[in-house]
Amino acid sequence: MGAPMAQKLAEKGYEVTAYNRTPEKLKPLEDAGINTTTDPTVALKASECIILMLSDISAIRGVLLDTETMKQLMVGKTFIQMGTIAPQESKALGDAMIEAAAQYLEAPVLGSIPQVKSGTLQIMVGSTPEQYDKWVGVLKNFGENPLHTGAVGTAAAMKLAMNQLIGSLTSAFASSLGMIEREGVDIEQFMAVLRDSALYAPTFDKKLERMRDRDFSNPNFPSKHLLKDVNLFIKEAESLGLDLNLVQGVKAVVEKTLTLGLADQDYSALFCAVAGTESTGGE
Numbered sequence: 001m002g003a004p005m006a007q008k009l010a011e012k013g014y015e016v017t018a019y020n021r022t023p024e025k026l027k028p029l030e031d032a033g034i035n036t037t038t039d040p041t042v043a044l045k046a047s048e049c050i051i052l053m054l055s056d057i058s059a060i061r062g063v064l065l066d067t068e069t070m071k072q073l074m075v076g077k078t079f080i081q082m083g084t085i086a087p088q089e090s091k092a093l094g095d096a097m098i099e100a101a102a103q104y105l106e107a108p109v110l111g112s113i114p115q116v117k118s119g120t121l122q123i124m125v126g127s128t129p130e131q132y133d134k135w136v137g138v139l140k141n142f143g144e145n146p147l148h149t150g151a152v153g154t155a156a157a158m159k160l161a162m163n164q165l166i167g168s169l170t171s172a173f174a175s176s177l178g179m180i181e182r183e184g185v186d187i188e189q190f191m192a193v194l195r196d197s198a199l200y201a202p203t204f205d206k207k208l209e210r211m212r213d214r215d216f217s218n219p220n221f222p223s224k225h226l227l228k229d230v231n232l233f234i235k236e237a238e239s240l241g242l243d244l245n246l247v248q249g250v251k252a253v254v255e256k257t258l259t260l261g262l263a264d265q266d267y268s269a270l271f272c273a274v275a276g277t278e279s280t281g282g283e
């Protein structure tokens, strides 16, 4: 996600310095004339505002907070954290930023690489109203209507709640589609009934072809990230005293997907964990 985001900002005329620890990943950006670096201190020195699109909290902490040099460079900078992390993690990160005399906003997103390219991400922003007003213009390059959800932690919670639905809706659809396939029922008829019912969700059609063809290549959102988010949801929901039976089931399905070697494939690969890696019927 970070690469198309950097590209988008550069296209809009911002001076961008893109950081990644892996040089090969920077090559396409370099070819597009964007400043790149494998040294986070260079990226930090270059800009007033730093957009974070790293895997998880340990990656963020590892890049930013593990050395004194980095902490000193953070003074006076604004960090907009756009990856998916837990509300408690985001609040603790915000506190660490304040301690380092930096500003912190969380702005997790719904949508993926195609939505970055078309500028149609759904962006949820946890920050003070003043921070939102100051930086909403930058965020609008990625999505038209960034929503201010309240203080730090609120946007992270909303994002986790949405990603729980990705896991549970996809698992639920995979179970029904698996039954249809094994019973040899006409899949198009099944989809027609589903589309006309109140049970339909657009994600079902988006993932149908991948599931039928067992083709999970070129993922926008890989299975391993879904497992990360389900785990984050469980940890947070546990602390809130929510019943976890459903989500534990989803977690088991996504874990099985990873044991099938599908960690880096599209998350709809969880269909293989539910219904096997080979199609058994259903025209």
Ligand SMILES: NC(=O)c1ccc[n+]([C@@H]2O[C@H](COP(=O)([O-])OP(=O)(O)OC[C@H]3O[C@@H](n4cnc5c(N)ncnc54)[C@H](OP(=O)(O)O)[C@@H]3O)[C@@H](O)[C@H]2O)c1
Pocket: 001, 002, 020, 021, 022, 025, 053, 054, 055, 056, 058, 059, 062, 063, 082, 083, 084, 085, 109, 110, 111, 112, 113, 220, 221, 222, 225
């Ligand atoms: N993809 C989506 O559709 C989507 C949508 C919404 C939210 N998100 C969230 O956005 C975040 C990024 O997702 P993504 O799909 O862009 O993931 P990704 O392609 O795996 O990118 C993650 C980035 O983090 C870097 N990284 C990981 N560990 C690191 C470490 N210890 N030190 C330095 N760099 C490290 C990776 O570097 P390397 O390239 O060297 O591995 C890579 O640049 C995740 O939190 C994800 O859940 C993703």
